[in-house]
Amino acid sequence: MPGLDMDIDRLEKVVRMTGERALLDAKVNGTSIVYYDPERQTIVRHYPNGYIETVRGAGEVD
Numbered sequence: 835m836p837g838l839d840m841d842i843d844r845l846e847k848v849v850r851m852t853g854e855r856a857l858l859d860a861k862v863n864g865t866s867i868v869y870y871d872p873e874r875q876t877i878v879r880h881y882p883n884g885y886i887e888t889v890r891g892a893g894e895v896d
Contacts, residue, residue, distance in 0.1 A: 857882065 856867045861882035868889060871878045877889040 853867075853869070857880065859865075860867050860880075864882075866879045866881045868877060868879050870876075871886075874888070878886050879889050880886050
């Protein structure tokens with residue numbers, strides 16, 4: 835479908851901007867954000883100062 839590519843591009847932009855906004859909010863509030871990092875294949879906690887720590891590996895259970 836011709837318009838589908840544009841919709842996917844817009845969706846990717848919104849997702850990226852949402853993450854950027856979450857990090858800005860975390861900086862203002864002195865907190866962190868948690869998300870899945872596909873490059874590391876793990877869940878990470880990202881602090882406003884740029885530090886990223888592994889929360890748990892993909893597939894790990896308590």
